[in-house]
Amino acid sequence: MKIPSAIILLLFVILGLLFLLRVLLFKTGLIYITKKGWRSLQDCVHVYQFFKVPEFDESMQENHLYRQVSIYLSSLASIEDSDFTNLFTGKKTHDIVLHLDPNQVIDDYFLGARVSWINEVKNDTNCCRTFVLKIRRADKRRILRPYLQHIHITSDELEQKKKDVKLHINIDTHEHNRMWRSVTFKHPSTFDTIAMEYDLKNKLRSDLESFLKAEQYYHRLGRAWKRSYLLYGPSGTGKSSFVAAMANFLGYDVYDIDLSRVLDDSDLKTLLLQTTSKSVILIEDLDRFLMDKSTRVSLSGVLNFMDGVLNACCADERIMVYTMNGKDHVDPAILRPGRIDVHIHFPLCDFSSFKTLANNYLGVKDHKLFPQVEEFFQTGASLSPAEIGELMIANRNSPGRALRSVITALQTDGDGRGSLNIRKQWNDNSSRKSTGDSGEHSGIFSKEGVNAMKDIRKLYGLLRLKSTKKSESFDRTPDRKDGQSIGGESAQEHESW
Numbered sequence: 001m002k003i004p005s006a007i008i009l010l011l012f013v014i015l016g017l018l019f020l021l022r023v024l025l026f027k028t029g030l031i032y033i034t035k036k037g038w039r040s041l042q043d044c045v046h047v048y049q050f051f052k053v054p055e056f057d058e059s060m061q062e063n064h065l066y067r068q069v070s071i072y073l074s075s076l077a078s079i080e081d082s083d084f085t086n087l088f089t090g091k092k093t094h095d096i097v098l099h100l101d102p103n104q105v106i107d108d109y110f111l112g113a114r115v116s117w118i119n120e121v122k123n124d125t126n127c128c129r130t131f132v133l134k135i136r137r138a139d140k141r142r143i144l145r146p147y148l149q150h151i152h153i154t155s156d157e158l159e160q161k162k163k164d165v166k167l168h169i170n171i172d173t174h175e176h177n178r179m180w181r182s183v184t185f186k187h188p189s190t191f192d193t194i195a196m197e198y199d200l201k202n203k204l205r206s207d208l209e210s211f212l213k214a215e216q217y218y219h220r221l222g223r224a225w226k227r228s229y230l231l232y233g234p235s236g237t238g239k240s241s242f243v244a245a246m247a248n249f250l251g252y253d254v255y256d257i258d259l260s261r262v263l264d265d266s267d268l269k270t271l272l273l274q275t276t277s278k279s280v281i282l283i284e285d286l287d288r289f290l291m292d293k294s295t296r297v298s299l300s301g302v303l304n305f306m307d308g309v310l311n312a313c314c315a316d317e318r319i320m321v322y323t324m325n326g327k328d329h330v331d332p333a334i335l336r337p338g339r340i341d342v343h344i345h346f347p348l349c350d351f352s353s354f355k356t357l358a359n360n361y362l363g364v365k366d367h368k369l370f371p372q373v374e375e376f377f378q379t380g381a382s383l384s385p386a387e388i389g390e391l392m393i394a395n396r397n398s399p400g401r402a403l404r405s406v407i408t409a410l411q412t413d414g415d416g417r418g419s420l421n422i423r424k425q426w427n428d429n430s431s432r433k434s435t436g437d438s439g440e441h442s443g444i445f446s447k448e449g450v451n452a453m454k455d456i457r458k459l460y461g462l463l464r465l466k467s468t469k470k471s472e473s474f475d476r477t478p479d480r481k482d483g484q485s486i487g488g489e490s491a492q493e494h495e496s497w
């Protein structure tokens, strides 16, 4: 049969027009308007159901599903099709992470069904952020549960892959009820870099390891799976560095609570509620805070924070750490046995810690000057690890010079608590006069500096009696050692290491 040429011509014209229409739709962006129109048409013939995932629950505790949805949505390819998307740098500087802008919609497809998510943010500050899931009623029964399960698994996998330890800092302006601001925690401190008595360090490491495995144990006892530590000792002895080492060792986030930014006792409770499990909750300089009479958080607020009902019922698996310079002026209620599980004293540097520092800072395991340094430590002279570290960093290119400067500091300081800073200030003020003495280029080590430091020390009475220091140097006297070792906290009230 012969096809009339007019029909062939018509077919060509139609194909040509369709092609032109396609080009027009795609090149001009009219395709998006068409898709939107088609979507509105579909919406008219389907019945939808909405599910809200708010950021916080009614007791202001973080809703973990919200975070999971947020991670999941950021991983969807369709996020790029959203009208507004926020771009952030990721873990590595060349990574770009996309986040949905407020009130934007994103589509997802699961088991052949299309669902939409709306990132709902109301403008009023009291309102939380919410993700709203829009799902066809006809699909709901079939896909809702497996879909949520899928989000849960995918976000967990994504989080595991990009797991960075985070440092959370409390803020006093509460945006969307959010009380914490977070940054990636990149503190390089580890147990290897901390100079500390070998046995004590091992004991602490295995204490943390046994804590990690003790979920059943704690729950069998009817206790919250948490452990608390008090780190106390003079300034610059490594308390904060030790907390960082703990967080790195455990892979836990750190919540660093600045009590001076807390508005009142109930604010402190809400802060605790907004922490997650697998975290180190840190309060630094608690002694100083408690001595400050102008604070807005009461002693009972702090006590409740430490071991109140709230503490036991919110997120599990956490480490509470309090640091202090000394326990002498602290209310006995804080230190009462059983409140903080382990008390650890951070002493000034002894010879063994000095060797760890020399190894870490100078790469020196042994040196002909070591016996001389040891002698000074034996006579009771000491500096804090921070002070020794500072001397070593300043002379890191010459271990001999570094060790000589430590010897000079030990020799001239006796008990050198705090004097290094004063020397430093003095040297800054004296326009860094150069000495040429034994090739030491840092102003800190100048003869003038040392003499002036001696005068200042006399003037301010900084030289302390060695005997006082000795009695403080390593508190291994158990306050109430009722028999058990680590993990047996039910029988003992606290351990003092």
Ligand SMILES: Nc1ncnc2c1ncn2[C@@H]1O[C@H](COP(=O)(O)OP(=O)(O)OP(=O)(O)O)[C@@H](O)[C@H]1O
Binding pocket: 193, 194, 195, 196, 233, 234, 235, 236, 237, 238, 239, 240, 241, 242, 325, 346, 385, 386, 387, 389
């Ligand atoms: N025991 C230590 N081992 C290794 N480095 C230490 C030690 N103690 C202090 N340092 C070094 O000294 C510096 C100050 O230490 P850190 O801030 O941990 O002391 P701190 O006890 O928390 O002092 P403060 O009571 O003033 O807060 C850090 O850079 C750290 O590297």
Ligand SMILES: [Mg+2]
Binding pocket: 239, 240, 241, 284, 323
């Ligand atoms: Mg500190």
